[in-house]
Amino acid sequence: MSPVATRLGRFASIAIPFLSGLVCVLIGAVPFSVSNGFLVTPLFPLMAVFYWSIVRPDLMGPTPVFIIGLLQDIFTAGPPGFWAFIFLAAYAFSVSQRILFTGRFALGPWLGFAMTALMAVFLAWVIASIFHGGPVAPLPFFVQFVASVTFYPLFMRIFAFAGRGLARGV
Amino acid sequence: MNDRRRRGGGFRAPVELLSHRVALVLLSLVAAGFLLLGRADSALFEGVRKWFSDTSAPVLEALATPLRWAEEQVNAFTDIFTVYEENERLREENARLLEWKNAALEMEARIKRYEALLNMQIAPESSFVTAEVIGDTRGPFVRALIVNAGITDGVTKGQAVIDANGLIGRVVEAGNSSSRVLLLTDLSSRIPVVIEPYGVRAILAGDNSEYPRIEFLPPGVTLSTGDRIVTSGDGGVFPPGIAVGVASVGDDPGDVRVIMYSTGANAQLVRIIDYNFPTGVDAPALVSNEAGEAVLNPQPAN
Numbered sequence: 001m002s003p004v005a006t007r008l009g010r011f012a013s014i015a016i017p018f019l020s021g022l023v024c025v026l027i028g029a030v031p032f033s034v035s036n037g038f039l040v041t042p043l044f045p046l047m048a049v050f051y052w053s054i055v056r057p058d059l060m061g062p063t064p065v066f067i068i069g070l071l072q073d074i075f076t077a078g079p080p081g082f083w084a085f086i087f088l089a090a091y092a093f094s095v096s097q098r099i100l101f102t103g104r105f106a107l108g109p110w111l112g113f114a115m116t117a118l119m120a121v122f123l124a125w126v127i128a129s130i131f132h133g134g135p136v137a138p139l140p141f142f143v144q145f146v147a148s149v150t151f152y153p154l155f156m157r158i159f160a161f162a163g164r165g166l167a168r169g170v
Numbered sequence: 171m172n173d174r175r176r177r178g179g180g181f182r183a184p185v186e187l188l189s190h191r192v193a194l195v196l197l198s199l200v201a202a203g204f205l206l207l208g209r210a211d212s213a214l215f216e217g218v219r220k221w222f223s224d225t226s227a228p229v230l231e232a233l234a235t236p237l238r239w240a241e242e243q244v245n246a247f248t249d250i251f252t253v254y255e256e257n258e259r260l261r262e263e264n265a266r267l268l269e270w271k272n273a274a275l276e277m278e279a280r281i282k283r284y285e286a287l288l289n290m291q292i293a294p295e296s297s298f299v300t301a302e303v304i305g306d307t308r309g310p311f312v313r314a315l316i317v318n319a320g321i322t323d324g325v326t327k328g329q330a331v332i333d334a335n336g337l338i339g340r341v342v343e344a345g346n347s348s349s350r351v352l353l354l355t356d357l358s359s360r361i362p363v364v365i366e367p368y369g370v371r372a373i374l375a376g377d378n379s380e381y382p383r384i385e386f387l388p389p390g391v392t393l394s395t396g397d398r399i400v401t402s403g404d405g406g407v408f409p410p411g412i413a414v415g416v417a418s419v420g421d422d423p424g425d426v427r428v429i430m431y432s433t434g435a436n437a438q439l440v441r442i443i444d445y446n447f448p449t450g451v452d453a454p455a456l457v458s459n460e461a462g463e464a465v466l467n468p469q470p471a472n
Binding site: 026027028029030031041057058061062063065066069070071074075076077078079080081082084085088089091092095121124125127128131132136137139140141143144 | 186190193194197198200201202203204205207208209215218219222226229230233234237238303304305306307309310311312314315316342343350352357377378379438
């Protein structure tokens with residue numbers, strides 16, 4: 001393989017965590033209405049942020065998390081900085097508990113994500129309530145939490161598959 | 171040691187860890203700053219949003235196509251189990267609608283006769299743009315759609331958006347080739363409505379639940395479950411009379427919810443209405459009468 005191709009492959013591998021977050025933002029914005037209306041989109045980008053922050057925190061730093069959060073704000077039409085702030089808080093939490101979440105307990109990453117997602121949706125509810133000037137309905141936040149935790153094992157496998165390419169590249 | 175840390179994907183040196191922490195704090199402050207700035211001046215970030223909507227529209231369209239196909243397959247499969255009941259229901263509904271159609275035709279003819287008798291000025295017809303839903307941001311905080319029509323198609327901010335069943339929202343951002351539609355269920359949605367048959371005006375307020383609330387009802391007005399809600403046309407943005415839904419009154423008569431004809435949740439194609447609200451009406455001039463009182467000038471100004 002030529003040095004240029006090797007360098008490109010290496011760059012692509014390093015970019016996988018950020019790109020997976022970007023794809024998750026786009027997936028969350030695609031219309032899908034099988035559930036006959038009552039659907040709250042799971043927090044797909046949070047899955048990418050959490051996964052890579054415990055698996056490769058050196059590649060999923062605060063800057064990619066911030067950009068992913070801002071893109072989520074733009075696509076969801078929420079207040080700018082809303083998801084960026086929440087994702088950074090979730091990132092800080094998951095990195096600080098990384099050893100616990102990646103320990104020997106098989107369900108550790110899933111439970112870790114559940115804790116992180118719970119913290120993230122609670123923070124989202126608090127900020128949304130402050131913005132609204134009173135408590136907003138908590139049910140959609142809870143539904144989003146449950147949906148995110150339900151979908152996480154599937155996305156964890158997809159990220160792990162992408163991570164194998166990462167291991168070859170770096 | 172460093173190799174082991176690297177394999178585990180951890181930080182290689184205390185300096186790297188420190189720079190991560192500093193960046194984390196700084197970016198959190200920037201995000202919080204954006205939140206406060208956005209709250210103070212919401213138009214500040216609107217241009218960025220429009221640009222992103224326009225740029226990402228082709229990507230969203232490309233992603234939506236296979237998902238829509240999958241959605242259709244799932245729906246087609248689940249429909250198999252309810253096809254008999256659905257057929258029976260549609261037969262009954264069709265018979266009922268035929269009766270309504272006859273009644274509507276009769277009423278239409280009668281109204282036309284009355285309008286001709288009264289020499290009534292008919293409001294201008296609205297034109298519309300049909301657009302496809304390419305993005306759907308249904309989070310716990312914001313309920314909005316992205317559609318593939320923008321300024322170049324004649325879409326402007328504030329226009330009403332309907333689907334086959336009724337009003338679903340309004341355009342809040344219009345880019346060149348895409349627009350964002352805020353659904354009626356969104357927390358920040360407020361629409362002036364009229365409750366039929368009383369002609370009472372009120373505000374339909376979204377609260378992120380499936381059933382928006384009716385607010386600012388005049389004192390003493392009590393609604394009943396099943397009362398029809400339509401747009402009032404107040405403010406000149408929406409045409410009057412677009413179907414919204416029916417009232418649902420709970421145990422507390424003050425808590426009136428609306429069961430909407432369409433939440434926009436399953437909308438694939440929508441119509442964006444360009445309502446030509448009559449403007450440029452000259453304000454009647456005031457003149458003094460013989461008694462020195464101010465009255466409207468009976469002669470139109472030239």
